[in-house]
Amino acid sequence: MKLRRLLTVTKKEIIHIRRDKASLIMAFVAPIMMLLLFGFAVNTDVNQVKLAVYDGSMTYESRELIRKFDNSSYFKVSEMLASPDHVEAYIDQGVVKVGLVIPPDYLKELKKGKTAEIQVLVDGSDPTIARTAMSYSVILANNYSIKIKELSAEKSGRLAASAPGVSAKPLVLYNPTLESSKFNVPGVMGLILQNITIILTAFAMVRERERGTIEQLIMTPVTSLELIIGKLIPYVFIGMYDYLIILILSYFLFGVVVKGSLVLLILLGFFFLIGALAMGMLISTVARSQLQAMQAAMLFLLPSVLLSGFMFPREAMPDIVYAISSTFPITYFLVILRGIIVKGVGLAHLSNATVMLVIIIAAIILITMKKFKKTLD
Amino acid sequence: MAISIKNLTKKFGSFTAVNGISFDIPKGKIFGFLGPNGSGKSTTIRMICGVLRPTSGEGRVMGCDLVKDTEKIKQNIGYMSQKFSLYEDLTVEENLDFYGNIYLMGKAELAERKRQLIEMANLKGKEKSLAGTLSGGWKQRLALGCSLIHNPSLLILDEPTAGVDPVSRREFWSSITQLVSGGITVLVTTHYMDEASVCDIIGFIYNGDLITIDTPQELYRKHHTQNLEDIFIDYVKQLSNKEVVTSFKEMKRHRREGGSD
Numbered sequence: 001m002k003l004r005r006l007l008t009v010t011k012k013e014i015i016h017i018r019r020d021k022a023s024l025i026m027a028f029v030a031p032i033m034m035l036l037l038f039g040f041a042v043n044t045d046v047n048q049v050k051l052a053v054y055d056g057s058m059t060y061e062s063r064e065l066i067r068k069f070d071n072s073s074y075f076k077v078s079e080m081l082a083s084p085d086h087v088e089a090y091i092d093q094g095v096v097k098v099g100l101v102i103p104p105d106y107l108k109e110l111k112k113g114k115t116a117e118i119q120v121l122v123d124g125s126d127p128t129i130a131r132t133a134m135s136y137s138v139i140l141a142n143n144y145s146i147k148i149k150e151l152s153a154e155k156s157g158r159l160a161a162s163a164p165g166v167s168a169k170p171l172v173l174y175n176p177t178l179e180s181s182k183f184n185v186p187g188v189m190g191l192i193l194q195n196i197t198i199i200l201t202a203f204a205m206v207r208e209r210e211r212g213t214i215e216q217l218i219m220t221p222v223t224s225l226e227l228i229i230g231k232l233i234p235y236v237f238i239g240m241y242d243y244l245i246i247l248i249l250s251y252f253l254f255g256v257v258v259k260g261s262l263v264l265l266i267l268l269g270f271f272f273l274i275g276a277l278a279m280g281m282l283i284s285t286v287a288r289s290q291l292q293a294m295q296a297a298m299l300f301l302l303p304s305v306l307l308s309g310f311m312f313p314r315e316a317m318p319d320i321v322y323a324i325s326s327t328f329p330i331t332y333f334l335v336i337l338r339g340i341i342v343k344g345v346g347l348a349h350l351s352n353a354t355v356m357l358v359i360i361i362a363a364i365i366l367i368t369m370k371k372f373k374k375t376l377d
Numbered sequence: 378m379a380i381s382i383k384n385l386t387k388k389f390g391s392f393t394a395v396n397g398i399s400f401d402i403p404k405g406k407i408f409g410f411l412g413p414n415g416s417g418k419s420t421t422i423r424m425i426c427g428v429l430r431p432t433s434g435e436g437r438v439m440g441c442d443l444v445k446d447t448e449k450i451k452q453n454i455g456y457m458s459q460k461f462s463l464y465e466d467l468t469v470e471e472n473l474d475f476y477g478n479i480y481l482m483g484k485a486e487l488a489e490r491k492r493q494l495i496e497m498a499n500l501k502g503k504e505k506s507l508a509g510t511l512s513g514g515w516k517q518r519l520a521l522g523c524s525l526i527h528n529p530s531l532l533i534l535d536e537p538t539a540g541v542d543p544v545s546r547r548e549f550w551s552s553i554t555q556l557v558s559g560g561i562t563v564l565v566t567t568h569y570m571d572e573a574s575v576c577d578i579i580g581f582i583y584n585g586d587l588i589t590i591d592t593p594q595e596l597y598r599k600h601h602t603q604n605l606e607d608i609f610i611d612y613v614k615q616l617s618n619k620e621v622v623t624s625f626k627e628m629k630r631h632r633r634e635g636g637s638d
Contacts, residue, residue: 008478012464012471019466216462216523218428219533220479221451 001229005222009230013204017234026200031192031242032249038188039254049133052079052096054087057106061148065118068144069100074136087121097123098133110148185250186337187310192246193269194276194330195301197239201280202293204231210289224372232277239273259344265337268354272333275361278368279329285371304330329364332357379404379531379562380425382436382443387420387429394420397434398587400580404530407553407563409576413613417585418566422533425564426454439530452480455529459536461520465509469500472508472523480527487526494522497552514545521552532556534565538572550575570605581609583616 017023051069055062070077078096081087087099099121109116120137208214208231217227243266250256258265283300287293305311307325314325325331335353339345347354380402387395395417402408412418423429425438427447435442441449463472473494477487495501498518503511508519517537524532534553538546550572557563565576573579573593580590589596589612593605600608610624 002481004481005479008475011478012467012475015467015471016464211462211465212458212460213462213464215458215460216456217479219426219451219454219456220476221448221481222479 001223001226006226006230006233009222009227010233013231013234016204016207017238023200023203026196027238027242031196031246034192034195035185035188035246035249036253038191039185039250047073048076049074049098050078050096051075052081052087052090052099053077054081054084054099054101056084056104057102059107061110062102062106065102065141065144066100068140069137072136072140074133074140084119091121091123094123098137100137115145182254182256182342183338185254185256186341187308187334189243189246189250190272190308190330190333190337191305191310193239193243193273194279194304194333195297196242197235197273197276198280198283198301199294199297200238201232201235201277202283202287202297203290204235205281205284206287206290206293209284228281228372232281235277235280236273239276240270243269243273256341258341260340260346264347265340268333268336268340268357271361272329272357275329275357275364278361278365282364282368282371285368304328307331309334326356327360329357329360332360378402378437379406380408380436380438380564382425383434385421385424385434385436386432387417387424388432393585395424395431396585398582398585399434400587400590402562402564402578404562405557405560406577407557407565407575409573409579410564410566410582411568411573411579411609412566412582416582418582419535421582422535422564422566426456426533427451452527453530455524455527455532457520457524457532457534457537459539461516463508463516463520463523466507468505468507469495469511469519470504472519473526476523477526482527490526490528494525498522513541514548517541517545517549518552521549525556530561532561532563534563536566536568538567538569546572570609573605579605581612583612588612588616 017027053066053069055066066077069075075098079090081090084101087101090096091099101119101121103117103119106116106118118141120134120141122133208217247258247265251258279300280297283293283296287296303324307314307317307321308328308331309325310330314322314331317325332353336350336357339350339353343349378401380400382401383399384397385395385399386393386397398417398421410418410421420429424431425436425443427438427443427450430444435444437443438450439453441453443450464475467475470491473491474487477490482490495504498515498521500515500519500522503515508516511519521537532553538549541549546569553563553565554575565572567573577592578590579593579596581588591599596605596608597603600611602608607624
């Protein structure tokens with residue numbers, strides 16, 4: 001391998017990128033656009049959800065509970081209704097998403113020292129809102145009942161802990177406010193890094209074939225290794241730029257702070273980038289035209305968005321789908337990203353994911369090298 | 378000898394693309410390699426260039442073994458195809474620079490060579506133009522320039538004039554003959570018989586077999602005609618055992634007489 005030939009290829013590739021508007025946009029603008037889009041649009045936070053209330057108790061205590069809901073940023077009391085049936089009807093019609101029903105014996109139960117049951121009705125047609133609204137209302141009710149218990153404990157002189165009637169307390173770790181951007185943005189980082197580099201590199205190689213310039217190149221002493229590495233170097237820099245700009249923007253726009261080691265995050269990101277470049281290469285060895293490359297990229301990118309755990313929890317997937325998603329490097333990279341950024345854990349806790357990532361990427365690089373040699377013959 | 382191959386064979390699975398062909402081309406000659414499309418010309422060329430490994434047989438190109446010394450062969454060969462594989466988004470100068478650096482030329486040597494080639498290809502004043510904006514004839518001359526940048530001793534031209542206008546075609550061939558008088562060896566494939574008649578040696582390949590290899594003069598004498606195209610058609614007729622289409626002469630007569638079939 002001759003360094004000068006390799007760098008000659010690199011220099012040429014940089015000129016290609018500089019003169020191709022589509023590549024430039026893809027490399028430098030698309031990542032920022034994707035971050036904004038995913039960061040803001042894939043927002044599963046529930047804010048100011050309209051709440052319909054039936055207050056059967058009509059007591060100071062029941063009004064206090066309603067005020068708790070209203071004062072939280074999650075709910076907004078929009079209707080006070082005359083019967084539980086009305087609440088249901090309002091949800092049926094889609095006027096509100098959530099209903100709160102306080103039974104007439106609410107105060108009586110409280111006074112007896114029992115758990116007063118309130119009913120939260122949730123419109124299940126939007127599972128994201130439903131899930132979040134449910135957990136919020138449970139938290140609100142719990143907090144309120146704790147307060148009541150403490151009050152009654154004070155009055156009766158008993159210990160708060162021994163007072164009966166507190167149901168399960170949901171425990172939310174790492175992201176107590178359940179802000180979805182804290183969870184989503186690291187995922188978005190991984191996806192952007194993967195998608196941009198795969199598409200750019202797949203195109204870079206295919207273009208050479210589509211225009212017939214590869215025919216000329218194989219007649220020269222340039223080796224396939226010099227050609228591959230020379231062409232990939234600019235994309236390594238673009239990929240790293242994208243990765244860092246997303247990290248910085250996530251901090252300023254979404255307040256995502258890297259809790260763990262920044263060095264480890266960048267090192268593993270660099271490694272993942274190499275894998276993504278190899279995948280782009282693999283696509284370019286199969287595709288004959290840029291159109292085919294795009295189709296092949298989509299064929300790969302879509303499942304990696306849906307199955308990697310970015311959108312849906314992998315634990316809930318059927319075995320076969322789970323197995324398929326285990327072969328994507330992004331699956332493990334997401335675990336690493338979320339681990340370092342959100343949880344702040346180190347390599348010791350991420351050893352499984354890192355080992356799997358290394359194995360899969362090594363396999364991809366090997367297959368790519370084999371395939372690429374063949375296509376040149 | 379510039380090219381010397383013996384029993385060169387290439388099989389793709391059960392299909393024999395090139396079937397044990399042998400020939401010797403002395404230095405400083407133009408070798409015209411003729412044959413219908415798909416007869417094995419390109420496969421032979423790719424083996425000579427050291428890009429494709431022969432299934433069997435051997436050969437030497439500029440004294441280098443075409444299996445073992447492929448790197449050296451590539452350093453000594455200039456290749457240009459009908460597609461003018463230039464980088465259209467690179468300028469004339471950047472294209473020349475790119476290939477010069479791929480061949481690891483020295484800085485001063487490259488600058489001097491670039492100046493010569495830009496003059497030869499009549500590309501003065503176009504150095505900063507993108508290759509994609511050049512017209513057909515210019516592109517062809519730039520492609521020739523790129524393939525000559527490293528002073529190769531063997532120039533391989535794969536249908537270099539396909540789709541080029543008659544004036545550019547003649548200019549191109551006059552550059553080629555000048556190069557040959559400077560000592561370079563040329564292997565060229567073409568479907569233009571007037572171009573073939575300029576060659577020193579003509580080889581005719583059909584279905585992977587080398588049917589004949591001779592000087593044009595000998596071919597004229599053997600076939601009792603001065604027309605290479607008729608010789609070419611005769612061979613195809615004999616070998617494929619079927620009437621090729623009627624000759625252009627007959628077609629003209631038919632049309633004048635008003636006969637339509």
